[in-house]
Amino acid sequence: MNLFRLKSSAAVIAALCLLVGCASVMTRTQFYEPIRADLYEGNYAAAVAAIEKARTENKYAGKDRFLYYLDAGLAYHYAREYDSSIVRLSSAEQTNDDLYAKSISQGALSLLLNDNAIEYRGEDYEVLYTNLFKALNYLELDDFEAAFVEIRRANLKLQQLEQKHFEEARFLRNQLNTDSAKVKIPLEDKQIRFSNSAFARYLSMHMYAATGNYDDAAIDERLLREAFLTQPQIYGFEPPEVQYQSDKAIISVVALAGSAPVKRDFKLRLRTDKQLDIVQILIDGTGEDDQVYWQFPADVNADYYFKFAIPELKETPSEVASIGVWSNGRRLGHLQLIEDIGAVSRDVFEARKTLIFVKTLARALAKGLATHELKEEVKDDGIGGWLLKAAVDVTSDITENADLRCSYLLPGKIYVGDFEVEPGTYDLEILFFDENNKLVSSTNVTGFEVTGGNFNLAEAFTLQ
Amino acid sequence: MKRKMKQIAALLLIAAFVVGCSASKEVTRLEPGTQTDLSGNWNDTDSRLVAEEMIDDAMSRPWLGIFREEQGRRPVVTVGRIRNNSSEHIDTETFTKDFERELLNSGQIRFVAAPEQRMDVRSERQDQADWASEETKKMLREELGADFILLGSISSIVDQEGDKQVIFYTTDLELINIESNEKVWIGNKKIKKGISRGSTKW
Numbered sequence: 001m002n003l004f005r006l007k008s009s010a011a012v013i014a015a016l017c018l019l020v021g022c023a024s025v026m027t028r029t030q031f032y033e034p035i036r037a038d039l040y041e042g043n044y045a046a047a048v049a050a051i052e053k054a055r056t057e058n059k060y061a062g063k064d065r066f067l068y069y070l071d072a073g074l075a076y077h078y079a080r081e082y083d084s085s086i087v088r089l090s091s092a093e094q095t096n097d098d099l100y101a102k103s104i105s106q107g108a109l110s111l112l113l114n115d116n117a118i119e120y121r122g123e124d125y126e127v128l129y130t131n132l133f134k135a136l137n138y139l140e141l142d143d144f145e146a147a148f149v150e151i152r153r154a155n156l157k158l159q160q161l162e163q164k165h166f167e168e169a170r171f172l173r174n175q176l177n178t179d180s181a182k183v184k185i186p187l188e189d190k191q192i193r194f195s196n197s198a199f200a201r202y203l204s205m206h207m208y209a210a211t212g213n214y215d216d217a218a219i220d221e222r223l224l225r226e227a228f229l230t231q232p233q234i235y236g237f238e239p240p241e242v243q244y245q246s247d248k249a250i251i252s253v254v255a256l257a258g259s260a261p262v263k264r265d266f267k268l269r270l271r272t273d274k275q276l277d278i279v280q281i282l283i284d285g286t287g288e289d290d291q292v293y294w295q296f297p298a299d300v301n302a303d304y305y306f307k308f309a310i311p312e313l314k315e316t317p318s319e320v321a322s323i324g325v326w327s328n329g330r331r332l333g334h335l336q337l338i339e340d341i342g343a344v345s346r347d348v349f350e351a352r353k354t355l356i357f358v359k360t361l362a363r364a365l366a367k368g369l370a371t372h373e374l375k376e377e378v379k380d381d382g383i384g385g386w387l388l389k390a391a392v393d394v395t396s397d398i399t400e401n402a403d404l405r406c407s408y409l410l411p412g413k414i415y416v417g418d419f420e421v422e423p424g425t426y427d428l429e430i431l432f433f434d435e436n437n438k439l440v441s442s443t444n445v446t447g448f449e450v451t452g453g454n455f456n457l458a459e460a461f462t463l464q
Numbered sequence: 465m466k467r468k469m470k471q472i473a474a475l476l477l478i479a480a481f482v483v484g485c486s487a488s489k490e491v492t493r494l495e496p497g498t499q500t501d502l503s504g505n506w507n508d509t510d511s512r513l514v515a516e517e518m519i520d521d522a523m524s525r526p527w528l529g530i531f532r533e534e535q536g537r538r539p540v541v542t543v544g545r546i547r548n549n550s551s552e553h554i555d556t557e558t559f560t561k562d563f564e565r566e567l568l569n570s571g572q573i574r575f576v577a578a579p580e581q582r583m584d585v586r587s588e589r590q591d592q593a594d595w596a597s598e599e600t601k602k603m604l605r606e607e608l609g610a611d612f613i614l615l616g617s618i619s620s621i622v623d624q625e626g627d628k629q630v631i632f633y634t635t636d637l638e639l640i641n642i643e644s645n646e647k648v649w650i651g652n653k654k655i656k657k658g659i660s661r662g663s664t665k666w
Contacts, residue, residue: 097503145548152551160624167627 115403240336258318258412306368
């Protein structure tokens with residue numbers, strides 16, 4: 001190949017990358033900073049306005065519309081604009097469903113560039129919580145029937161989660177086996193074990209009780225406890241004490257605290273060794289003796305070295321250590337943890353991360369090999385040749401980014417508490433404390449009407 | 465090598481095309497009776513099928529003749545709550561309205577306003593009592609009491625394996641004598657839908 005042809009080809013690749021745009025191959029998260037600051041301070045209306053502004057300024061790309069709908073739906077919920085929240089969250093769920101069929105055609109694109117180039121359909125845990133937040137919205141609007149629909153949809157998704165993951169893994173395994181790639185990548189799949197949400201059971205337990213279906217409420221209470229027994233990797237704490245039946249009345253408080261983990265890039269390097277016939281994946285940036293992340297035997301005929309990255313979930317620590325509930329100046333009690341959304345997202349995402357890793361590895365290998373061959377063709381040792389080699393490397397690198405798209409608005413933990421009181425009107429104070437018992441945040445619910453045999457739900461939140 | 469470069473360039477062109485292009489929207493007017501199944505969710509066709517079958521069934525059963533023979537008049541019916549026990553947001557009013565209209569137009573049954581509608585009507589009547597002229601205002605406590613109330617539910621069961629999904633809907637309607645609690649008619653319509661979706665994602 002002569003230098004002119006190589007220049008032309010490199011130019012075509014560079015031009016196409018420009019045409020596709022950087023936003024298509026990398027995740028933009030900077031615009032979240034002021035939104036998160038508003039949320040942290042409890043300025044939920046400002047967060048809603050900032051999200052809507054980000055949308056009009058195209059900071060949420062068309063391919064990221066799921067994220068806009070989810071973020072806006074959550075922000076409207078925090079701002080207690082329940083109707084607006086329902087509309088956005090329904091659109092998020094619909095987008096996820098619409099993208100199901102499109103995903104295969106987009107698979108080719110993601111294989112060529114990276115996952116950022118395709119439409120984001122949401123992680124399974126994000127889709128699950130669209131239903132549970134919609135259920136909360138409907139409960140706030142006293143629409144039990146619609147809230148029940150959302151709980152059923154959430155439970156349905158949970159039942160299908162493992163099957164869906166199994167199908168995705170099988171599809172990827174088939175692709176890897178039929179791929180014409182020189183290096184065959186083994187796939188060791190991880191299972192999703194999350195199939196029963198204690199928080200979903202808590203809501204439906206109270207809803208059944210409030211509609212007089214005490215048998216169903218008892219079944220849900222049992223299933224709530226089963227969630228803890230059968231899924232210790234997610235519910236590694238004591239189940240909360242719950243109460244759905246009383247001769248008086250029950251105040252049920254749901255508090256959302258902290259932020260769910262968000263995605264960060266996990267930089268890796270791929271190294272092949274033709275002497276040992278081995279492919280090694282090393283954790284980038286850990287020094288001379290880079291830690292080995294994974295390795296597998298493979299018949300390789302040259303020594304290669306490529307960089308790539310995959311997403312990983314990073315914890316966002318919360319200041320909240322305990323939550324107390326006061327009513328008309330009297331302490332009712334404290335709330336107990338029922339769902340650690342961080343643990344749920346880790347369990348669900350870890351299984352998918354294996355698939356993302358193998359897929360990214362296949363793409364990095366294909367791209368790396370092509371880049372290597374292109375560079376081999378450059379015979380010019382002068383400045384022109386050096387520039388061309390650099391251009392090939394840069395083009396390969398800028399298209400190789402981890403897809404870090406995720407919602408930055410999901411809460412980290414859900415706490416609940418059921419308190420038996422006389423029917424009446426209450427002024428509630430829900431106080432969030434840190435580990436030194438210092439007040440972090442508070443929510444006041446004034447003039448709260450409490451009636452017997454009803455699901456008297458009060459909600460409080462802080463993303464701190 | 466030249467061939468490989470061409471392949472890479474062609475693939476990237478396709479990628480840019482796929483990323484950069486979006487389809488334009490097209491709107492077509494359809495006859496309301498046209499069967500449309502897009503998402504697989506409950507839709508107007510399901511609603512119509514349920515209403516048609518239920519109406520035929522309700523009209524052909526003996527309860528109607530027995531009542532007319534015993535009471536010497538047409539039965540008065542009101543529509544109560546149709547519970548949605550499915551995993552979809554279904555507006556049950558679409559088929560209860562069809563049901564109500566067809567039965568009313570048959571001339572064999574009289575309908576009174578449903579409970580929520582009655583509140584609006586009563587509010588208007590109260591308003592008339594306060595503000596309308598003596599000659600035109602309508603009297604309080606002169607409502608026509610219903611003989612029967614229609615109650616029911618829609619439930620769904622979803623089964624999924626890979627890309628295939630089956631949704632089984634069952635709609636139950638019951639006509640209950642308000643005075644005696646006697647059930648005089650039970651109608652049931654089942655709908656089973658198979659949905660095949662696109663392939664598995666990466």
